[in-house]
Amino acid sequence: MSQSVPAAPAVPAPAQLMDQLAAAAAAYYRHFTALAAERGLTLVQGKTLSLLREPRSMRSLADLLACDASNMTGVVDRLESRGLVRREVDPADRRIKNVLLTEAGEQTVRLIRAEMMSSLTGLEQMSEDERRDFQALLCRVFPGTAAT
Amino acid sequence: MSQSVPAAPAVPAPAQLMDQLAAAAAAYYRHFTALAAERGLTLVQGKTLSLLREPRSMRSLADLLACDASNMTGVVDRLESRGLVRREVDPADRRIKNVLLTEAGEQTVRLIRAEMMSSLTGLEQMSEDERRDFQALLCRVFPGTAAT
């Protein structure tokens, strides 16, 4: 009791903020993984579906998932066998196979996305100023992540 | 040219901000995975090491990694065989095995942490006000991620 506790929120050191970013990233994927698992999908399968708002080649999927191209064969095989995506040979370059969402795949993506959004209640409760500030801060730490 | 472009940054919709969070989380793990891989470690092995700033039981590691306890045996086995951690039976409850970093393990964690910090240059360049705001925004979207 020799000293009063400051009322203002403590300022985190940069290293503390990094720890919090790690915790936030872990929380994000814990959420996403749980939502995918509710539909019998793995994290990678869910991420792959989420990348298919437009058709993409096997190669570009591998690049976006930061994994070797050979992995995509199995991942897309499993999604295809469940009727969530289909492959189409690119008419302009027959080496390329474009992966597209089926109707069922689009529905799955929509549902996961909606549930993710509704679980992040903090986002919807932010003011415009707060969203703008948040976006700017995220862009500074992770360049190239600006919203579309 | 019929209208001037607003100079103020655009305000992202909540859904756009969610997409950006997804991109930021992906970027965080892409970074972390690459740093771990430089030392021949997988993502999970790197995460496990990072959790061991204090000794932890196999069970608590599984809880923190959000995976089944049976998985930890193999993960810790591989870390132990490389001399990065060791197991100690808890003297108070002999069912429990506490996992501790070795000297080499501590060095590895230090290096990964330092490289992660220096790659997130945006964090170190933030003012105190910005760090405080960032922390508060992260806490609102991901409750329970407050820095220590």
Added chain:
DNA sequence: TATTGTTATACTCTATAACTATA
């Protein structure tokens, strides 16, 4: 020759179930 996608292989991660040791 270079690129796209696949296959084969080996290793790691993961959940489930059954088991041992300890409480």
Added chain:
DNA sequence: TATAGTTATAGAGTATAACAATA
């Protein structure tokens, strides 16, 4: 009985290397 940890097993993700088809 309940809990901590391990083992066995099967499925999925991962990188590497080699291959066929196409450019």
